[in-house]
Amino acid sequence: MPQTPTIPNADLIYESYGPFWHSVIGALALGDVFHSAGFSALLALFALNLVLCTAGRVPRVVRAILRPASPEEGTRNAVDLTVEVGEKTASEIDGATRRALRKRRLRARKVGGWLVAERCRWSRLGTDLVHASILVILVGAFLGVYQVDGYFAANETELGKTIPFRLPSAGGTFSVRVDGFGAELHPGTLSAKDYWTRLSVIENGVLAASLETRVNRPATYRGISFYQTTYGDDLDAARVVLAAIDRPVGVVVGSVSLRVGQTAVLSATGLEVRLVRFFTHLRRTATGSLINAPGSGVPNPAALIDVRPLDGGAAFQVVAFPNASPHDDMQSAYAFLLSAYEVPKAVGIRYARNPGYPVVWAGLVLMMAGLTVAFYLPARRLWILVEPRDGRIILLVEPSRGAEHGTAWAESIRRAIEQELKGGW
Amino acid sequence: MAHIQGVLFSVAAAGYSVGALFYAFASVFRRPRLGTWGTVFLTGSLALQSVGLTLRGLTAGALPVTNTPETLVFYGWVFALGYLVVERLDRADRESLRPVGAFAGLLACGALALASSPLTGGLLAPQPLVPALRSHWLALHVSLTLVGEGFFAVAFVSSALYLARERSAKRRGGDATGSLDRLDRIAYRAIALGFPFFTLGGLFFGAVWAKHAWGRYWGWDPKETFSLVTWLAYVLYLHLRVRRGWRARRAAWVAVIGFLLALFTFAGVNYLVRGLHSYG
Numbered sequence: 001m002p003q004t005p006t007i008p009n010a011d012l013i014y015e016s017y018g019p020f021w022h023s024v025i026g027a028l029a030l031g032d033v034f035h036s037a038g039f040s041a042l043l044a045l046f047a048l049n050l051v052l053c054t055a056g057r058v059p060r061v062v063r064a065i066l067r068p069a070s071p072e073e074g075t076r077n078a079v080d081l082t083v084e085v086g087e088k089t090a091s092e093i094d095g096a097t098r099r100a101l102r103k104r105r106l107r108a109r110k111v112g113g114w115l116v117a118e119r120c121r122w123s124r125l126g127t128d129l130v131h132a133s134i135l136v137i138l139v140g141a142f143l144g145v146y147q148v149d150g151y152f153a154a155n156e157t158e159l160g161k162t163i164p165f166r167l168p169s170a171g172g173t174f175s176v177r178v179d180g181f182g183a184e185l186h187p188g189t190l191s192a193k194d195y196w197t198r199l200s201v202i203e204n205g206v207l208a209a210s211l212e213t214r215v216n217r218p219a220t221y222r223g224i225s226f227y228q229t230t231y232g233d234d235l236d237a238a239r240v241v242l243a244a245i246d247r248p249v250g251v252v253v254g255s256v257s258l259r260v261g262q263t264a265v266l267s268a269t270g271l272e273v274r275l276v277r278f279f280t281h282l283r284r285t286a287t288g289s290l291i292n293a294p295g296s297g298v299p300n301p302a303a304l305i306d307v308r309p310l311d312g313g314a315a316f317q318v319v320a321f322p323n324a325s326p327h328d329d330m331q332s333a334y335a336f337l338l339s340a341y342e343v344p345k346a347v348g349i350r351y352a353r354n355p356g357y358p359v360v361w362a363g364l365v366l367m368m369a370g371l372t373v374a375f376y377l378p379a380r381r382l383w384i385l386v387e388p389r390d391g392r393i394i395l396l397v398e399p400s401r402g403a404e405h406g407t408a409w410a411e412s413i414r415r416a417i418e419q420e421l422k423g424g425w
Numbered sequence: 426m427a428h429i430q431g432v433l434f435s436v437a438a439a440g441y442s443v444g445a446l447f448y449a450f451a452s453v454f455r456r457p458r459l460g461t462w463g464t465v466f467l468t469g470s471l472a473l474q475s476v477g478l479t480l481r482g483l484t485a486g487a488l489p490v491t492n493t494p495e496t497l498v499f500y501g502w503v504f505a506l507g508y509l510v511v512e513r514l515d516r517a518d519r520e521s522l523r524p525v526g527a528f529a530g531l532l533a534c535g536a537l538a539l540a541s542s543p544l545t546g547g548l549l550a551p552q553p554l555v556p557a558l559r560s561h562w563l564a565l566h567v568s569l570t571l572v573g574e575g576f577f578a579v580a581f582v583s584s585a586l587y588l589a590r591e592r593s594a595k596r597r598g599g600d601a602t603g604s605l606d607r608l609d610r611i612a613y614r615a616i617a618l619g620f621p622f623f624t625l626g627g628l629f630f631g632a633v634w635a636k637h638a639w640g641r642y643w644g645w646d647p648k649e650t651f652s653l654v655t656w657l658a659y660v661l662y663l664h665l666r667v668r669r670g671w672r673a674r675r676a677a678w679v680a681v682i683g684f685l686l687a688l689f690t691f692a693g694v695n696y697l698v699r700g701l702h703s704y705g
Contacts, residue, residue, distance in 0.1 A: 003645060034645040127667075141643075149640075186553035194556045215556035216638050227640040352640040360642055364629045371621040408517065 004032040096420035126374030133367035140359030147354035154178040155234040155346035174203040181347040195231040234346035238278035241340035433477035438537040440470030445530030452523040485551035488564040494540040501536030503575030521607035528582040562634035569626025576619025581684035583612040584677035651690040658683040
């Protein structure tokens, strides 16, 4: 379903479904799900779930890191290996095992009758770091309710326009003036390379700063960043010149210059015309229907006009193109031509200051640290019972994430112990 | 220059398909030497494609991921790269990976073929970059996301093969436990490798770039939303596997669904809804 943040006129689409469905969609907030109370409640529930899960897990994991339970007390998912030791004594085996572990830079400690060798033992907390990072991100997102966020636009006829700002926490006020904007083209092409806008910051009546914002390079003043968001034709500020042609004789009998929304009387025709909308890319299909496809193909300007006979006759709508078309509306004795038009360029600037940003970034860094630790530095623990049984010693691998991990690592240690024992023979 | 790139990509596509054939024969006839040839062809094709991508990047002045055909070429590259990395890490069990290699080679070849087909408009000469894409975050965001998806593709192929083999073993009444376990482990390994890349590229760098370009780190744009859904699918896979001990068929299904979501996020979203991630 179209969502308001992505499709600004989503509400208009829902209105077209009729009053019942429009009210249902509105009541369930289906047109802006992600900002609805229901979604926020789900996020809160998720946060609570994470808090409880982490609070239950962390002490258990820390305990398992500091005071691991020996295999007799129950080691989960252990994979066991054996080393043939022949007639070696326990102390010889102990010495050889410790030497093998030392060579692999593993420190061994005694727990019960077992030797324990570990690698990256603290990485068992990687998962909890990731969980904590999600909580931090949610806190950052929550701080977004204190953000300053908005949008302003200006077209070429509005240069010098000022926008007032009030900073909620600092209590200061200043205004921003749009001094100019434009587009840079890739050399030798008509393709835009960059868009820029120059802004002046006025504080207490004096120029406090001159800023330039570009796409991907926002300008910042007193913590508020200004983003070059849109650049293009301001169709709502378009001015057109319409010519009325007497159909039977094919002569222009009058013309009028109009802005969008303006009304004027063409006295020679007895008609009042109002410019409803201007299009840059309106096309007629072979069947005569109209398709508006802005930004695609060769421009094909057109003006949609309301026509009202001054003698009280029925009003009608006409689309005027630069050239007369066989599909022109024949409801009037006059045809309308779009004889000239002017569309000013406009720029859109988004501004934002969000106290949650640093918190969100910190959360993301924490998440990456947690994922790196959890997936690339997995914890390994090897239990070695150095007391020989039936001419063999037992190695138990206790992986951090399921039985499939650490087998190759343990196998390499098994071989190293074997080598050390052979060396002593 | 465009001609040279075209030749490199065509030769790489042919190399991938030959490599896939070698892997398939190695797997069917149990001839390890044929598998080695498969790796040789895949590695050689990857090298050629890397040269082609570098040349294109130098011509365009940006990482060549700025339109659908370019991104498909990159996608093919990460499929092959993902497979070869997993094969290298799991070299002790290389023989089990051969069928996965056959499909990875086919996917890489298919992505290259699709990139140059009329369906996507073909791989034309690099076009000037639109202002929104002129950022160093483009390379980091897109490349790392796709590298993550390359590993997910390996997991997808392993999981799909798992499901197919299990079905066939059931039907024929044979015992395929060993090979099934290996496929299951390969899928997990590939997801564990790809997940941090996907998180870093797709979510972290995407958020940083969105903040720079649009003034907010998250806006529920359709592409963002489906990236999150894909990420959550793999979070689910990891949680179910590590915490709940899901293995085998159930885990394979989650991996398959996860990659289908990744594919939809990559290709499907743009065709269904126009959002901030639609360029041109």
